[in-house]
Amino acid sequence: MPHNGLFKPLSSSVYTMVNPLHFDLQSLRVFLLVAEHGSLTKAAEHGQLTLSAVSKRIAELESVTDCALFIRRARGVEMTPAGLALLDHASRVIDQVNRMANEMGDYAAGVRGHVRMWANTSAIVQFLPVDLAGFLNGHPGIKVSLEERLSHEIVDALGSGKADIGVFADNVPALGIERRLYRRDELVLLVPQGHRFAQQEIIRFADTLDEDYVGLSDGSSLLARMTDAAFAVERSLKLRIQASNFDGVCRMIEAGLGIGVLPRDSVSGERGKIGVSKVKLSDAWAMRTLWVGVKAGSAPSSDILSLFDYMSERAGSP
Numbered sequence: 001m002p003h004n005g006l007f008k009p010l011s012s013s014v015y016t017m018v019n020p021l022h023f024d025l026q027s028l029r030v031f032l033l034v035a036e037h038g039s040l041t042k043a044a045e046h047g048q049l050t051l052s053a054v055s056k057r058i059a060e061l062e063s064v065t066d067c068a069l070f071i072r073r074a075r076g077v078e079m080t081p082a083g084l085a086l087l088d089h090a091s092r093v094i095d096q097v098n099r100m101a102n103e104m105g106d107y108a109a110g111v112r113g114h115v116r117m118w119a120n121t122s123a124i125v126q127f128l129p130v131d132l133a134g135f136l137n138g139h140p141g142i143k144v145s146l147e148e149r150l151s152h153e154i155v156d157a158l159g160s161g162k163a164d165i166g167v168f169a170d171n172v173p174a175l176g177i178e179r180r181l182y183r184r185d186e187l188v189l190l191v192p193q194g195h196r197f198a199q200q201e202i203i204r205f206a207d208t209l210d211e212d213y214v215g216l217s218d219g220s221s222l223l224a225r226m227t228d229a230a231f232a233v234e235r236s237l238k239l240r241i242q243a244s245n246f247d248g249v250c251r252m253i254e255a256g257l258g259i260g261v262l263p264r265d266s267v268s269g270e271r272g273k274i275g276v277s278k279v280k281l282s283d284a285w286a287m288r289t290l291w292v293g294v295k296a297g298s299a300p301s302s303d304i305l306s307l308f309d310y311m312s313e314r315a316g317s318p
Helices: 025-037 040-047 051-065 081-108 121-126 128-138 151-160 221-232 246-254 269-275 302-316
Strands: 007-009 015-017 070-073 076-079 113-119 142-148 165-169 177-192 213-216 239-243 260-263 276-281 287-295
Touching: 025 040, 025 051, 025 081, 040 051, 040 076, 051 081, 076 081, 113 151, 113 302, 121 128, 121 142, 121 177, 121 260, 121 287, 128 142, 128 302, 142 302, 151 165, 151 177, 151 287, 165 221, 165 302, 177 246, 177 302, 213 221, 213 246, 213 260, 221 260, 239 246, 246 260, 246 276, 287 302
Parallel strands: 113 142, 113 165, 213 239
Antiparallel strands: 007 015, 070 076, 165 287, 177 260, 177 276, 177 287
16 A cells, blocks of 8 residues: 555554644644754744643644654754654645635735736846735735745746735746736846946857856746856856845845946846946847746636736836
8 A cells, every 4th residue: 555644554554643733833833843953942932832731732643643753862852754744734734824824814904815826036136016916905815925936937837726816027937827917127237336237238158258157046947047148159158156135135246256247227226326237138048028827727716816907917018
């Protein structure tokens, strides 16, 4: 019999069943505290519990699972393989319960609709603050939960139902997604002030590839666009350092660690005065499209459709 998570082997042919109803949410929370702090004592302190209460909760979980979850050491505890497996499940369960409680609290407070939006960094930094403010001012009964994710993660979340609406870059496949034009932005070269490129008005990306680059993290659509552009001219991108967000990229460029490419409007005038110069790229791929999308063939709520329509109408906005 395959092991599907509900059964645990006692021998090669005998299994017992772990009853899901025997798991207690408070015990799972205590378990997560112990896992986070690596100590029953520290977990008790941070959870404002007695040490005996923490010990009892862990003992109950170990009884329910019939597994040792921690190995007791002189200076704390170490997780067993079973404990590590439970950590993943418990984290997701508690996160989902917290989300459920928050959402029900919103409805109790008068919210009549809830839209889960995932968007990439470019959209969040440049456009969504103003656009969402405009939408929510006209729809005070709707709550929008916004998460910042990579474009390919957004498309996957739309397909799986984790997100109701998403904003993503145009170089990510979007099979099964109904998409509309949201915004267009321009990518520019960023260099430290005083750099030899700083005085140029326009430059080809290919002419910059001898330089060290500061890029975003692996998986970002912008890094993929830059890597593909370098590959198209039979060159490689010399990534010296990577940062997780636009501000980190700017700071690294200011410090002289390399040059980079970011959306023009993501770099404020103030930051430009500090130590970064923008140079226009002549390449066609520097003009980029951001899409807004929902899962194709789904039946979204009127609140999701209202936001979808509103955002697609922003395409011509400055």
